[in-house]
Amino acid sequence: xxxxxxxxxxxxxxxxxxxxxxxxxxxxxxxxxxxxxxxxxxxxxxxxxxxxxxxxxxxxxxxxxxxxxxxxxxxxxxxxxxxxxxxxxxxxxxxxxxxxxxxxxxxxxxxxxxxxxxxxxxxxxxxxxxxxxxxxxxxxxxxxxxxxxxxxxxxxxxxxxxxxxxxxxxxxxxxxxxxxxxxxxxxxxxxxxxxxxxxxxxxxxxxxxxxxxxxxxxxxxxxxxxxxxxxxxxxxxxxxxxxxxxxxxxxxxxxxxxxxxxxxxxxxxxxxxxxxxxxxxxxxxxxx
Amino acid sequence: xxxxxxxxxxxxxxxxxxxxxxxxxxxxxxxxxxxxxxxxxxxxxxxxxxxxxxxxxxxxxxxxxxxxxxxxxxxxxxxxxxxxxxxxxxxxxxxxxxxxxxxxxxxxxxxxxxxxxxxxxxxxxxxxxxxxxxxxxxxxxxxxxxxxxxxxxxxxxxxxxxxxxxxxxxxxxxxxxxxxxxxxxxxxxxxxxxxxxxxxxxxxxxxxxxxxxxxxxxxxxxxxxxxxxxxxxxxxxxxxxxxxxxxxxxxxxxx
Ligand SMILES: Nc1ncnc2c1ncn2[C@@H]1O[C@H](COP(=O)(O)OP(=O)(O)O)[C@@H](O)[C@H]1O
Ligand SMILES: [Mg+2]
Numbered sequence: 336x337x338x339x340x341x342x343x344x345x346x347x348x349x350x351x352x353x354x355x356x357x358x359x360x361x362x363x364x365x366x367x368x369x370x371x372x373x374x375x376x377x378x379x380x381x382x383x384x385x386x387x388x389x390x391x392x393x394x395x396x397x398x399x400x401x402x403x404x405x406x407x408x409x410x411x412x413x414x415x416x417x418x419x420x421x422x423x424x425x426x427x428x429x430x431x432x433x434x435x436x437x438x439x440x441x442x443x444x445x446x447x448x449x450x451x452x453x454x455x456x457x458x459x460x461x462x463x464x465x466x467x468x469x470x471x472x473x474x475x476x477x478x479x480x481x482x483x484x485x486x487x488x489x490x491x492x493x494x495x496x497x498x499x500x501x502x503x504x505x506x507x508x509x510x511x512x513x514x515x516x517x518x519x520x521x522x523x524x525x526x527x528x529x530x531x532x533x534x535x536x537x538x539x540x541x542x543x544x545x546x547x548x549x550x551x552x553x554x555x556x557x558x559x560x561x562x563x564x565x566x567x568x569x570x571x572x573x574x575x576x577x578x579x580x581x582x583x584x585x586x587x588x589x590x591x592x593x594x595x596x597x598x599x600x601x602x603x604x605x606x607x608x609x610x611x612x613x614x615x616x617x618x619x620x621x622x623x
Numbered sequence: 624x625x626x627x628x629x630x631x632x633x634x635x636x637x638x639x640x641x642x643x644x645x646x647x648x649x650x651x652x653x654x655x656x657x658x659x660x661x662x663x664x665x666x667x668x669x670x671x672x673x674x675x676x677x678x679x680x681x682x683x684x685x686x687x688x689x690x691x692x693x694x695x696x697x698x699x700x701x702x703x704x705x706x707x708x709x710x711x712x713x714x715x716x717x718x719x720x721x722x723x724x725x726x727x728x729x730x731x732x733x734x735x736x737x738x739x740x741x742x743x744x745x746x747x748x749x750x751x752x753x754x755x756x757x758x759x760x761x762x763x764x765x766x767x768x769x770x771x772x773x774x775x776x777x778x779x780x781x782x783x784x785x786x787x788x789x790x791x792x793x794x795x796x797x798x799x800x801x802x803x804x805x806x807x808x809x810x811x812x813x814x815x816x817x818x819x820x821x822x823x824x825x826x827x828x829x830x831x832x833x834x835x836x837x838x839x840x841x842x843x844x845x846x847x848x849x850x851x852x853x854x855x856x857x858x859x860x861x862x863x864x865x866x867x868x869x870x871x872x873x874x875x876x877x878x
Contacts, residue, residue, distance in 0.1 A: 516679055517709050519697040521771070527723040535713040612713040612751045 432491025444503025502544030506537025668833025
């Protein structure tokens, strides 16, 4: 029914869809806010109970410091500059490893996705390497590349590579063959085939790969820094543990969580921008 | 452009031994500016034939010539409208119409604007395919094909998925375009009324193996009135043909 209605109003109300889009955006914002508030209820209760239990001496301060003392530890770390220094070094490691791994993943996932020959040639090896855990290769990397930055960055890159590789491959293979026929009929050249069809069609998968890869880059960072390092958030945690500075351990964990969350949100922002067309689609599905 | 199809046959090989003869010995001469409609039951090879004419399927026997030249492959001169609109979901209406051509080019921009007028989509340039009704999406697809100024426009049950009102509207849009540009049109349908309303020649296709069994000329002036007697007389003629071929079924009339 809505079909014919839209047809009829086509000439009269050309921007009717934009109005409804605005309304929809407003409603979504509302829903978003109330969802955030609802999501906060449980953590707040937990924090309150935690603080109370600690203050009453029910839980040992050494095992589980109360939120206020963790906050205190934060303040101290920040004021001495130790926190920023460690955070900076960790970010650079994670960033470099991620860019190296994800970049290679995009490139090789693209190549293997494109050609059957390179798939047969390379994919089995990659799949084999994929299942090897970080902790198993870490000693080998140290042996080969020493305790320096290189082994750390490579370890992070190894983790970051696979999600992007696999998802880029899947994205390219998942392009609708019916749209390939369209591209043939419209005589797309090689470049247009890539920029107008393959890349946008694979984009949802690529972005998913990047999100997963970022998460794994942070994980790889922890392993790398705990393995042996004299700087970074991972080192900060290890060091604090030795001296039973449990508040600092918690502060480190919270920083990891926050950094992970922030980078994830950045990719989601990118997703919202690049996949605007899909967003619209979701809106319509909700209506039906 | 004229289209000439000589002894075209096509066999699909399914699995090891099984063969499906989709087309057998099709012979057809279509003149420049003709509007040919092809009607037949589903599975008789209509899509297979159109794909061959589009150059999308090149595994066949016989020969196909367009404008007197052998067909080499798919291209913009053989425009194709699929049953589903097949728009790029990540491009809005105007970018879908332009597709690989840059809208920043003044000439492309002007042509796109003119076409938006022709298919009556002004005001929806920026809408994404998911925001369009089926009819609007199909009109976008038609504009996309027309922008390339095809010599032949091949349409594979283009309005089959649309409701009756939208369908009539799009049939009229198509006739307007045809009268203006005199593009050779080959339209596949399973709707008898549609085949008479649009075509100046109706081809009846029969099944197993798929072949063209009859050609019925339609000499009525456009625009045609479905309720009037001459239209009904041709309708009857088509029905008799279909019945005598043992093809007629309730399903086909309903579409
Ligand atoms: N890719 C294919 N592989 C095998 N058989 C096919 C293929 N495409 C079509 N066929 C067969 O060819 C016949 C004609 O199909 P089609 O041209 O799609 O019919 P229509 O468009 O008239 O409904 C059918 O029997 C169908 O099963
Ligand atoms: Mg078909």
